[in-house]
Amino acid sequence: MTERAAPRPPRPEEPAELSVEDAEDALLEGDRTFAPGTARAALAYPTFRTVYIGSLLSNIGSWMQNVVLGAFALDLTGSSTYVSWIAFAQLGPLLLFSLAGGALADIIDRKRLLVMVSWQQLLFSLVLAWLARGSDPSLSGLVLVTFVIGVGQAVYAPTYSALLPLLVRRQDLPGAVSLNSASMNLSRVVGPAIGALVYARVGASWVFVGNAVTYLFIIGALQLVRLPPATPRAAGEPTGLRRIGEGIQVARRDRVVGRCLATMALFSFFCLPFVVHIQRLAADSFGIAPRSGAFGVLYACFGLGAVIGALSIGTFLAGRSLEVIVRIGLGGFAVSLCAFGLLRDPAPAYPVALIVGFCYFATVTSLSTVLQNRLDDRVRGRVMALWIMAFGGTVPIGGLIAGPIIDTTSVTVVVLVGAATAALLVPFADLRDPPGHTPTLADQQG
Structure with missing residues (x-):
């Protein structure tokens, strides 16, 4: 007979419903226990499991x-410049609006906010499909609608990131973040494969309709669970623009928070342009x-390595x-x-690509x-908005700057600069x- 682990005390911010659901798991799963911090431990929480599957x-x-969308833009125009505008419309809002999205995540009920922006992205994906259905779609219209979808993602991403730690106990957070990172990379492998097949057979418009339908999975998952509300604003807490900038103040006051964000921003800007120019x-x-x-x-080798690194x-x-x-990952x-x-032979490039992907996302998942x-x-929410900006918002900027450098010199130069930067980040x-410093809430509160 396996000895059952003693009940763990909830952390202060843990909602009451997690305790109820943990009790349900105990009844359903008997005396099975999982090592704290593992992916299996995170999946044992019913609320996390439901939201995670919907998100994936x-x-x-x-x-x-x-x-x-990028391939469709290139087929329409044959212009790399137009493709760059589409790429910026997709990812640029993460850099421009994530701070505002993070501030909203800290004052609005996160479940309601996630559902609202998911519906917004669903509707505008259908608008994108409608624009793409003709033989001569509006090029400016495609950019504009893509940008609006990106704005929704700039609100969704920090809100979801802020919600994730509240779905599991702190000791199981590494497993939850690991699964979330793996989900991101698995979707990067599976999504393009499905999208390319559908695009080749029935056209881009139906791909965009398919994406709209998949938003129903996360909307449905969120409606099925009870989520912890946003923490009420304390007396004297900043409002308005000062509230938006509070995440920056936290990064300045707390050395570890600031170093995590700076490492991610430098890594994304200097080390990841090769992903943009991997073709x-x-x-x-x-x-x-x-x-x-x-x-x-x-x-696929690069993506598989990233999935393994995250897990x-x-x-x-x-x-x-x-x-x-x-x-070590850096x-x-x-x-x-x-x-x-430096490789010039394709045969060893495949296993090396897998190792690059593994180190990449083992590092990013640990940092997160x-x-x-x-x-x-x-x-x-406000600090995770800075993380979204550092992780996703700086990559397209680095890629844009790398383009002319590649045209003038070679892609090898950009890759080696990224490798050298990663080496310099090891001591940083x-x-x-x-x-002698003991972290307190004063590090994160003015």
Whole structure:
């Protein structure tokens, strides 16, 4: 007979319904227990499990649309400049509006806000499908509607990130963040594959309709569960524009929070442009045509490595020091990316791409978990907005700057700069508190 673990005390911000659902799990699953911080432990929470599955299915639709939209833009115009405008319309709002989205996440009921922006993105995806149905769609209209969908994502992303830690106990947060990162990367592999097939058979418009339908999964999941409300605003807390800027103040006051965000921003800007230009890298370095099956396998290897790297934090690396994993991951990324940039034979490029992806998302998932563990719920949405900006908003800017450099020199130069930057970030990414410092809520409250 297996000995049952003693009940764990809830953390202060844990909602009452989690305790009820944990009791339900105990009845359903008997004396099964899971190691704290693992992916299995996170999936044992019914609320997290429901929201996670809905989010995964919705993300697959989003990546169907994201990838096909770029290909559709290129087929329409043959212009890389127009494709760049479409890409900025998709991701630029993450840089421009995430701070406002994070502020909303801290004052509005997060469930209601997530449902509202999901409906907004669903409706405008249908508008995008309607625009794309003709033989000569409005180019400016496509950019505008894509931008509006991106604005919705700029509100959704920090709100969802702020909600995630409240669905599990703090000790199980690494598993939850690991699964969320794996979901993001799995959708990047599955979504484009489905989208490309649908695009080839019935056209872009039906891909966009399919994406609209997938929003119903996250909307339905959110409607099925009870979620913790936003923490009430304390007396004297800033309002208006000062509230939006509070996340920046937290990053300035708390050294670990600031170092997590700075590391992610520098990593995204200098190290990740190769992802934007991976087609050029495959063609110039390995002789792999971007529209070939070989390129699909190369990108799948990179994506699979990212999925394994994300899951590693909640599985075989669970319980290890995340601060140490961040620095080892950066070092491994620097070495593997350097090798990836110098290779000229396609055969070893596939396993090296997998290693690059693994180091990439083991590092990012560890950074995100350290950050989430550090935050007080009163400021979580605003600080996670900065994370979304650092993680997603700076990549397209780095990619735009890298384009002319690649045209003037070579894609290898950009890749090697990224590898060198990752190596320099190893000593910078020191996520420990200064000696003698004990973190308090005063680090995050003015």
